[in-house]
Amino acid sequence: MNLSDRIDDLMTKVLKPSRYLGSEFGSVMKNAEDISVRYAFLFPDVYEVAMSHLGMKILYHTLNKRDDVWCERVCSAWPDMEKLMEESGVPLFSLESRTPVKEFDILGITLQYEMSFTNILKALTLSGIELYQKDRKDGPFVICGGPCAYNPEPLCDFVDVFTLGDGEESIHQTVDVYKRWKESGAPREEYLKMCAREVDGAYVPSLYDVIYNEDGTIKSVTPKEGSGAKELVFKALVNDLTAADYPEKLIVPYGEVVHDRIMLEIFRGCTRGCRFCQAGMVYRPVRERSMERLLEIADKLVKATGFDEISLMSLSSGDYSCLPELAHEMITRYMKKRVKISLPSQRIDTFLKDTLKETQKVRKTALTLAPEAGTQRLRDVINKGVTEEDLIRAVTDAFEEGWSAVKLYFMIGLPTETDEDVLGIADLAEKVRKAYFSVPKNKRAPGLRITVSASVFVPKAHTPFQWSGQLDKETVIRRQKMLKMELNKVKGVDFKYHEPDVSYIEAVFARGDRRLSKALCEAVKLGCHFDGWTEFFDNEKWMQAFKNAGIDPDFYAARNIDVNERLAWGHIDSGVSQAFLKREWEKAQKAETTEDCRKGCVGCGVKRYGGACQ
Amino acid sequence: MRAIFRFGKIGRLRFVSHLDLQRYMQRAFSRTELPIAFSQGFNPHPVMSFASALAMGWISEYEILDVKLDKPVTKEFALKEMRSALPEELYVYDVKFVDDRHASMMALVKMSDYEIKIFENADKIMDAAREFLLSDTVMAIRKTKSSEREINIRPLCVYMSSQENLLKTRLMLTEADTLKPDLLLKTLSEMAGIETPRAEIKRVKLIGLAKSGRETPLMEL
Numbered sequence: 165m166n167l168s169d170r171i172d173d174l175m176t177k178v179l180k181p182s183r184y185l186g187s188e189f190g191s192v193m194k195n196a197e198d199i200s201v202r203y204a205f206l207f208p209d210v211y212e213v214a215m216s217h218l219g220m221k222i223l224y225h226t227l228n229k230r231d232d233v234w235c236e237r238v239c240s241a242w243p244d245m246e247k248l249m250e251e252s253g254v255p256l257f258s259l260e261s262r263t264p265v266k267e268f269d270i271l272g273i274t275l276q277y278e279m280s281f282t283n284i285l286k287a288l289t290l291s292g293i294e295l296y297q298k299d300r301k302d303g304p305f306v307i308c309g310g311p312c313a314y315n316p317e318p319l320c321d322f323v324d325v326f327t328l329g330d331g332e333e334s335i336h337q338t339v340d341v342y343k344r345w346k347e348s349g350a351p352r353e354e355y356l357k358m359c360a361r362e363v364d365g366a367y368v369p370s371l372y373d374v375i376y377n378e379d380g381t382i383k384s385v386t387p388k389e390g391s392g393a394k395e396l397v398f399k400a401l402v403n404d405l406t407a408a409d410y411p412e413k414l415i416v417p418y419g420e421v422v423h424d425r426i427m428l429e430i431f432r433g434c435t436r437g438c439r440f441c442q443a444g445m446v447y448r449p450v451r452e453r454s455m456e457r458l459l460e461i462a463d464k465l466v467k468a469t470g471f472d473e474i475s476l477m478s479l480s481s482g483d484y485s486c487l488p489e490l491a492h493e494m495i496t497r498y499m500k501k502r503v504k505i506s507l508p509s510q511r512i513d514t515f516l517k518d519t520l521k522e523t524q525k526v527r528k529t530a531l532t533l534a535p536e537a538g539t540q541r542l543r544d545v546i547n548k549g550v551t552e553e554d555l556i557r558a559v560t561d562a563f564e565e566g567w568s569a570v571k572l573y574f575m576i577g578l579p580t581e582t583d584e585d586v587l588g589i590a591d592l593a594e595k596v597r598k599a600y601f602s603v604p605k606n607k608r609a610p611g612l613r614i615t616v617s618a619s620v621f622v623p624k625a626h627t628p629f630q631w632s633g634q635l636d637k638e639t640v641i642r643r644q645k646m647l648k649m650e651l652n653k654v655k656g657v658d659f660k661y662h663e664p665d666v667s668y669i670e671a672v673f674a675r676g677d678r679r680l681s682k683a684l685c686e687a688v689k690l691g692c693h694f695d696g697w698t699e700f701f702d703n704e705k706w707m708q709a710f711k712n713a714g715i716d717p718d719f720y721a722a723r724n725i726d727v728n729e730r731l732a733w734g735h736i737d738s739g740v741s742q743a744f745l746k747r748e749w750e751k752a753q754k755a756e757t758t759e760d761c762r763k764g765c766v767g768c769g770v771k772r773y774g775g776a777c778q
Numbered sequence: 779m780r781a782i783f784r785f786g787k788i789g790r791l792r793f794v795s796h797l798d799l800q801r802y803m804q805r806a807f808s809r810t811e812l813p814i815a816f817s818q819g820f821n822p823h824p825v826m827s828f829a830s831a832l833a834m835g836w837i838s839e840y841e842i843l844d845v846k847l848d849k850p851v852t853k854e855f856a857l858k859e860m861r862s863a864l865p866e867e868l869y870v871y872d873v874k875f876v877d878d879r880h881a882s883m884m885a886l887v888k889m890s891d892y893e894i895k896i897f898e899n900a901d902k903i904m905d906a907a908r909e910f911l912l913s914d915t916v917m918a919i920r921k922t923k924s925s926e927r928e929i930n931i932r933p934l935c936v937y938m939s940s941q942e943n944l945l946k947t948r949l950m951l952t953e954a955d956t957l958k959p960d961l962l963l964k965t966l967s968e969m970a971g972i973e974t975p976r977a978e979i980k981r982v983k984l985i986g987l988a989k990s991g992r993e994t995p996l997m998e999l
Contacts, residue, residue, distance in 0.1 A: 172790070176835055181793035189806070189865050418794045418802055470808030470863070501808070502822060 167254070168262045174248045182419035183211035183242060186259030190415040190469065192224070193260060194234040200346075201339050203227055203235040204258055204268040204304065207276075208283035209696070214239045215415065216423035218477060219274055219310065223331050225411035233339055236260040236268075240283045241290065243694065249290060256290040265291035269342060271304040272335070273323075275312030278673035279666065279696035281319060284308075285688045288322065295685070297324055297370060305355060307338055313367075314399075314446050315625035315733040318673050320369035321681035324356055328365035328736060329399025330432070332408050337363040360393045365400030367736065368393055374678055380719060382677060382730045398737040399446070403775040405432060406454045410461050413468035425473035425506075426465045428458060430490070434479040435761045437768070439547045439752050440536070440578065442624035443479055445745075446738040448770045449777030450762075455486050455493075462494060466503055473504045483762075530569035530615070531562045537578055538588025544755040545580050547748070552592065560599045568609040570596060576643050576661070577621040577635030579752060586643045589616060590650035593657050616651060617660040618644065620667035624674050626738040628748035631725045634671040640664040665703040669695065671721035677732035680720070682713035741769025780846050781812075781856055782883060784872045784997050786839040787832060791867040796831040803843060810859035815846035829883035829984055829996060830890065830951060833958070838981035839871070840891075842996055844883040850875065872997060886996060889936055890951040891983040892959040893944055898975040900943035906969040907938055907945060918965045931957050931965060936993075948985065948993075 165173070175181040187193075196202070205224060207214030214220065214237070227235035236258035241249055249256070255264040265271060271293070273284055285295060294300045298321075308319065309327040316326040327334050341362055345355040353370075360368040371393035375383040387393035402408050414426065433450035434443065462474055474494065476484070484490065494505045535555055537543045543550060559570055574589050593616055600612045620640055623629045644661050651659045673680065687709035694700040710717045725731070727746050734742075744767060751758060758766050770777045787794070794802070807814045807824050816822040829842035853873055860870045896903050910916055916932040934957035936948040949957040959979050967974040988994040 172793075175793045181834065182795065182798055185790045185793055187790050187865055187867060189809075189863070416802070416805055418791075418798045420798070420801070467809065470805035472805075472808065502816070 167257065167264065170252065170254050171257065171262060174245065174252065174254065177248055178245045179242065180211075180419060182417070183239065184245065184259070185418065186237075186262070188415045188417055190413050191237075191260055192228045192234070194228075196234065196261065196263075198231070199234045200232045201234075201270065201342055202263070202268045203233055203339065204238050204265050204271045205235055206238040206240075206265070206271060206273045206284075206287055208240050208273060208280040208287055209276075209694070210242050211239045211417075212419065212421040215417050215421040217274070217276065218427045218429060219276075219331065221411050221414060221427070222409065222429075223272070223335055224415075225413075226332055226409040227335060227339070229409070230336075230339075232343070234260075236263070238265055238271075238287070240287055240694070243700065246286070246290065246693070255292050256287055266293055266303045268304040269346075270338065271306050272338075273306065273308045275308050275310035275316075275319070277696060278312055278318075278670045279701075281312075281673060281684055282688050282692045282695055284319070285322065285684060286693050289688070296321055300324075300352070305342070309335075311442060311446065314442070314736055314738055315674060315676065316367060316369065316736070317678050317732045318676040318680040318684065320678045322684075323369065325359045325363070326367040326369065327363065327400065328367060328397060328738070330365075330402040330408075331400070332402050334364045334366070334400040338366070357392055360391065363400075365398065367397040369678075372735070382732055382734075384730065385732075385735045396735055396737045398773065399739060401739070401773065401775055402432075403451065405429075405451045406457045410453075410457075412461065412464045414465060414471075416469050416471070423475070424471070425475050426462070426469060426471045427477050428462055428465075428474055429453065429477045430458060430481060430484045430487075431478045435483070436480060436549060437547050437748070437758050437761065437766065438536070439545070439628040439748055440575065440621060440624075441479075442627050445626050445740045445768075447479065448739050448768060449775070450483075451776045452485060455490050458490060459493060459497075462498075466498065466501065472502055473506060474498070475506045530571045530613070531559065531567050532571045532573070533558065534573040535592060536573065536575055537581075537585060538574065538590075538592055539585045541755050542578060542581060542585040542588070544757050545752050546578055547752070547757050549757060549760060552595070555592070556595055556599050559596050560602065563600050563603045563608050566609045568600070568611050569613040569615075571615040571617065572596070574616065574618045575621045576618045576647070577640050577664075579621075579629055579632045580755075581635070581643075583643065583646065586647050587650055589618065589647055590654060593651060594654045597654060597656065612656050613658070614654075614656055615658045615660060618647065619662060620664045622667050622671045622674055625731070625733045626736075626740060626745070628745045628752055630675065630731070630745065631727055631749055633722045633724045634668065636722060637664045637668060663698075663703075665706075666695065666698075666701055668717070668721050669703075669706050672717045673720075675725075675732065676720050679715065680713075683709050683715050683717075686710075686712040739768075739770040739773060741772070744768045779850055780844060780876050780878060780880065781851075782874050782876060782997070783843040783845070783856075783860060783870055785841050785843060785860075785864070785868055785870045786837075787841055787868055788837045788839075789867040791865070792835055792837045795834050796828070800826075800828070806860070806863040807845070809863040812851060812856060812859050813848040815848045827882060827884055829887050832981060833960070833979075836959075836979040836981060840981055840983045840995075842883045842984060846878070847875075874997060883996060886986040886999060887951055887984050888987055889948050889985040889993065890981055891946070891948050891985065893946050893980045893982055894959055894963055895978040895980070896943045896945065896963075896975050897977060899970070899972050900975070902970040902972055903945065903963070903966050903975065904940045906966040907940060909969060910935070910966060911938060916965060916969075918961055920961065931961065935962065951984070 224235050227233050293303045305324045307325045308323045313326045341358045356368045359366040371388050371391040374385050377383045431452040433447045435450050438444050536548050623632045651657050690705040692705050814824045825846035827844050832838050856873045915930050918931045919928050934950040938947040964974050984996045985993050986996050986999045
């Protein structure tokens with residue numbers, strides 16, 4: 165039996181075969197013989213999550229526009245499939261042509277969240293690729309990008325090249341360099357050096373030496389002599405998003421996926437400067453796609469996919485400079501075609517009443533707001549430039565326009581947080597409830613529903629809070645319980661919160677260094693995978709893994725780092741300068757805010773690189 | 779008016795579930811310029827139905843999709859639009875148009891023709907098939923979502939013939955009386971005293987009854 169038949173054989177035994185079928189409408193098939201570079205793009209999670217990821221769609225499209233490249237998708241096998249594959253010796257394969265991953269030239273992996281790291285190792289093993297980069301003699305080059313690449317250190321031992329920043333152009337550079345390297349017949353290491361020298365935002369970890377101090381902190385990370393690797397690696401930056409490649413057709417999955425709709429990225433970056441937010445820092449500067457271009461893309465995608473919903477994506481859609489015009493135009497254009505327009509991650513202070521009216525014409529889902537903290541003091545600490553007044557005005561507007569469901573997102577464990585700040589969350593929920601009842605009964609929709617969600621704060625690299633330790637588990641649990649009791653007093657509130665264990669592991673890797681590779685290997689050996697899924701996360705195994713690796717996880721997660729210490733990711737430049745981050749960290753502790761940089765440059769450092777930030 | 783499409787489901791797409799296929803077809807309609815009629819109400823959706831759900835894993839060259847149109851279109855246009863909106867593994871063979879008052883395709887289905895290609899122990903299965911045809915009673919356990927019941931499946935098999943490793947059969951397919959080809963194969967295997975062999979099940983026709991009572995393929999009714 166050939167591989168495809170062997171895969172089909174497993175299809176009768178797995179829970180959801182549609183995850184492994186490929187051949188969806190819009191997927192790209194090519195003749196392998198006409199191709200010079202075969203690129204496997206791995207999203208290290210299950211198909212439904214992978215197919216909801218915009219970055220993969222963009223890169224898949226831009227690579228497949230080329231005649232000399234065929235980019236195919238690879239997803240993690242869900243545990244039932246993984247087990248069957250291991251038992252029957254079926255290697256990890258691409259969805260399009262069902263080619264074993266090992267036979268590709270390049271394996272690109274997107275790093276969206278730390279809790280997918282074990283899945284990456286699992287995917288390499290299942291592909292039959294040597295786990296450690298240094299042991300690889302053949303098989304594809306492993307290239308990783310995405311937000312977690314901004315602290316790539318925990319994955320350094322497994323990865324050939326990291327690409328930082330926007331991938332639309334740098335992914336082509338990795339391919340072009342590959343073609344040249346292949347023609348030259350040079351040894352494997354040479355490709356890595358070529359990438360380090362020539363590809364924008366390329367970081368090749370094997371070209372650096374790390375020296376540690378006696379106390380376990382890092383003394384230095386320096387490029388190896390003559391390697392040509394840079395001391396400070398600056399991310400790749402696509403300055404003109406309007407001109408950048410964007411998919412004009414999309415893959416339409418058979419089964420239901422998480423985001424089953426057209427995703428339209430209206431801009432990249434954010435000017436707000438929330439101090440906990442890694443995306444808000446590393447995606448700077450703000451680059452908008454023109455309204456004209458967005459409408460052109462939307463038209464094409466509606467026709468090409470048949471999706472009945474378009475969601476406008478960005479870090480803060482309310483900040484798009486012509487949002488009301490865009491929303492209005494899209495709603496009128498697509499009403500007849502029954503295509504709904506949705507605006508995710510609303511920012512309350514930009515939430516125009518007019519926009520509310522427009523969106524409700526089409527659909528009335530829960531209004532989602534993220535005050536993040538319960539008191540004004542703490543919101544100032546995190547620089548969430550939103551007041552209680554803003555929030556109450558926004559929800560009152562929404563209630564008057566017929567909304568009755570509100571979701572409120574908060575974090576527990578933010579730097580300087582006290583019990584009082586946490587109790588403030590319940591206070592805010594009560595005020596939202598009052599706002600609802602302040603709207604006359606005949607004007608409001610019945611059935612008020614308030615959902616309060618509180619996640620656990622995780623300090624991230626390249627943010628002003630990168631120096632802050634994570635709040636200890638006991639205090640987090642105590643505050644969760646306290647808040648739960650307090651919210652019980654507010655009628656109609658649903659409180660959602662998570663076990664802090666996952667957030668702890670996330671914190672370990674978010675600020676981790678190269679020594680963690682051992683712990684990752686141990687965790688995978690013990691059976692850790694799909695750690696982002698509650699049903700698979702196993703804290704005991706993780707603790708065992710750290711023990712086996714001789715690693716104290718508190719050193720990474722709980723420790724307050726001195727601002728003068730050499731950071732594990734200190735050789736990575738996200739555009740935002742360490743000096744700015746330090747200033748912000750100091751201001752945070754004094755609860756001083758920094759203005760949105762649309763209102764005036766705050767000197768974050770991105771201007772050093774010119775381009776879109778002028 | 780309504781458009782009745784006959785399409786196939788082959789290759790990897792045999793593992794697409796019926797529910798997923800329904801959603802998929804709705805989207806496929808949106809990719810066409812066909813004047814699909816939508817239901818009224820809060821959550822409008824295309825007025826469509828399938829003649830019969832195909833089990834996951836089986837292939838077919840005779841699936842029927844019944845969809846309401848707001849205005850007439852030509853056969854050529856309907857075929858061209860649907861073919862461009864679907865992958866090759868969901869190939870549209872044919873279309874016909876019927877009046878809105880025409881009975882639903884689902885109500886017309888009485889039987890289904892299958893071809894079962896048997897990959898192992900075909901000779902033993904064929905022997906069992908002959909024994910099956912000579913019997914008046916063959917008991918088997920039919921499982922439904924809610925119950926498990928032992929029934930006589932012999933009368934539910936209208937005919938059966940063999941050609942090398944291919945078993946061709948016409949089985950009842952109504953709400954009251956249904957025999958699925960996998961249960962038939964399992965029963966034959968048990969009669970032969972072997973494990974159910976690896977097999978490929980293909981639906982080749984859906985059959986209804988003409989006014990004369992004659993068994994007639996659905997598209998010709």
